[in-house]
Amino acid sequence: MTGEPNLIPAPRRLEPTGGSGPIGDTVVCRVDPLLGPEAYRLTVAADRVEIVGGDDAGVFWGRQTLRQLSGPDAFRRAPLSREPAVVPYLTVEDAPRFAWRGLMLDVARHFLAKDDVLRYVDVLAAHKLNVLHLHLTDDQGWRVEIKRYPRLTEVGAWRPRTRLGWGEPELWDERPHGGFYTQDDLREIVAYAAERHIRVVPEIDLPGHSQAAVAAYPELGNADAVDTGAPGVKTDWGISPHVLAPTDAVVEFYEGVFTEILEVFPGRFVHIGGDECVKDQWRESPTAQARIAELGVGDEDGLQSWMIRHFDRWLAARGRRLIGWDEILQGGLAPGAAVMCWRWYTGGVAAAEAGHDVVMCPQQEVYLDHVQSEDAGEPVPFGWVHTLEDVYRFEPVPPRLSGTPHAAHVIGTQANLWSEVTENRARVDYQVFPRLAAFAEVAWSTLPHPDKRDFGDFDRRMHEAHYARLDALDIAYRPPTGPHPWQQRPGIPGRMHHKPRRTWYMA
Numbered sequence: 001m002t003g004e005p006n007l008i009p010a011p012r013r014l015e016p017t018g019g020s021g022p023i024g025d026t027v028v029c030r031v032d033p034l035l036g037p038e039a040y041r042l043t044v045a046a047d048r049v050e051i052v053g054g055d056d057a058g059v060f061w062g063r064q065t066l067r068q069l070s071g072p073d074a075f076r077r078a079p080l081s082r083e084p085a086v087v088p089y090l091t092v093e094d095a096p097r098f099a100w101r102g103l104m105l106d107v108a109r110h111f112l113a114k115d116d117v118l119r120y121v122d123v124l125a126a127h128k129l130n131v132l133h134l135h136l137t138d139d140q141g142w143r144v145e146i147k148r149y150p151r152l153t154e155v156g157a158w159r160p161r162t163r164l165g166w167g168e169p170e171l172w173d174e175r176p177h178g179g180f181y182t183q184d185d186l187r188e189i190v191a192y193a194a195e196r197h198i199r200v201v202p203e204i205d206l207p208g209h210s211q212a213a214v215a216a217y218p219e220l221g222n223a224d225a226v227d228t229g230a231p232g233v234k235t236d237w238g239i240s241p242h243v244l245a246p247t248d249a250v251v252e253f254y255e256g257v258f259t260e261i262l263e264v265f266p267g268r269f270v271h272i273g274g275d276e277c278v279k280d281q282w283r284e285s286p287t288a289q290a291r292i293a294e295l296g297v298g299d300e301d302g303l304q305s306w307m308i309r310h311f312d313r314w315l316a317a318r319g320r321r322l323i324g325w326d327e328i329l330q331g332g333l334a335p336g337a338a339v340m341c342w343r344w345y346t347g348g349v350a351a352a353e354a355g356h357d358v359v360m361c362p363q364q365e366v367y368l369d370h371v372q373s374e375d376a377g378e379p380v381p382f383g384w385v386h387t388l389e390d391v392y393r394f395e396p397v398p399p400r401l402s403g404t405p406h407a408a409h410v411i412g413t414q415a416n417l418w419s420e421v422t423e424n425r426a427r428v429d430y431q432v433f434p435r436l437a438a439f440a441e442v443a444w445s446t447l448p449h450p451d452k453r454d455f456g457d458f459d460r461r462m463h464e465a466h467y468a469r470l471d472a473l474d475i476a477y478r479p480p481t482g483p484h485p486w487q488q489r490p491g492i493p494g495r496m497h498h499k500p501r502r503t504w505y506m507a
């Protein structure tokens with residue numbers, strides 16, 4: 001084999017030095033901090049393979065590139081007894097554009113077994129992505145053991161049945177669903193990820209998306225505003241009105257939760273959610289209204305802001321940084337907090353201009369639960385259509401920030417997989433791939449303006465090399481020609497948005 005190697009993500013500088021052939025068994029690795037964080041230089045020659053990393057992570061990413069150069073069988077779990085791989089002789093100099101290159105897995109709406117999460121760590125590593133964000137709690141399930149509050153998982157990790165799809169007709173899977181990770185399971189995931197230079201960011205969602213917690217401990221809810229007692233774990237989708245009560249007792253309870261979370265997750269960032277907190281119960285609750293007056297925070301938004309600021313201070317005092325969905329901007333953003341921007345680019349732009357770090361993950365661009373084509377055969381079509389090409393043309397830094405000092409506050413980007421319509425690993429694979437490959441290139445490489453990106457070249461590299469790697473990894477991706485018959489879910493209704501979606505130019 002000769003010619004240009006197919007690399008995903010594309011490297012900064014690639015110099016073929018002529019020829020190709022087998023390489024020896026020895027790879028010399030060393031660190032040279034002058035290269036910078038996560039950067040590497042890979043040299044492949046017949047008699048010598050060398051990887052110089054700016055740090056250990058850089059060496060690791062260099063090894064991933066060597067794996068890419070070694071053919072699809074390098075992505076199997078054991079070598080096949082074949083002739084040694086033919087590898088192009090070259091030098092690659094490479095460094096990531098963004099420090100935060102993430103994937104969020106929503107393990108709350110549908111639980112994903114520990115083994116499937118570990119597999120996703122391997123899959124992220126192969127794509128040079130370095131953050132795994134676990135959405136651990138939501139209305140439909142609480143997925144992390146908290147030793148001091150056993151009912152969070154005894155009660156909150158299970159629901160009696162599950163809504164199938166989003167729309168009409170209303171269909172149900174009558175099987176109980178649930179599961180949770182023990183703290184040791186999560187320590188194992190964190191350690192496994194760390195070996196692959198991937199950070200795990202835990203998310204405990206508050207004060208909204210808390211119905212599972214309220215089901216487990218009704219005193220967390222606004223008992224004076226609702227007469228039904230414990231609501232039970234939510235069985236269908238959408239946003240629950242059951243939000244946390246804004247009391248000292250609830251804040252203390254969650255300090256207990258976060259105390260245990262910090263023991264399991266050593267990383268800097270801790271995600272506190274903050275999204276889609278419906279304020280109806282707070283408006284009706286005399287306790288919440290008295291709290292607004294007592295704290296002098298003006299209104300319900302001010303109350304949410306008070307809660308977020310409390311946890312910002314609490315985390316900062318323990319050497320951590322808060323990150324939350326862009327609603328944490330409402331009512332004033334806590335200093336030092338970072339923002340995960342999901343609603344268009346608006347919140348991210350505002351946050352960056354105010355000096356806050358931002359991770360860009362607009363739902364209009366990189367929500368992988370959203371449908372991948374207009375085809376009628378797409379399983380449970382939800383959201384806007386994001387094709388592989390759309391994701392390849394996603395630009396994390398919008399024009400309004402580009403070229404300004406605020407652009408440096410965009411510390412990275414993330415693709416999010418919400419799991420209302422993905423009930424198992426095969427469905428997750430289908431939604432995530434091949435789009436995560438395009439996302440990985442966007443997150444790592446400095447690509448031209450979205451209109452000028454060479455999608456044809458990307459697609460060629462997909463066909464010539466990357467689909468075969470995904471096959472070797474046993475990823476149940478969406479084939480370029482559309483779903484396999486067994487990947488379709490006829491009869492299960494979805495809910496598609498038919499509005500214009502492309503947004504990079506709007507901010």
Ligand code: TNX
Nearest residue numbers: 275276325342367369418419
């Ligand atoms: C919005 S993104 C949500 C999630 C849903 C998702 C579905 C965000 C912070 N909230 O609760 O699962 O849309 O795409």
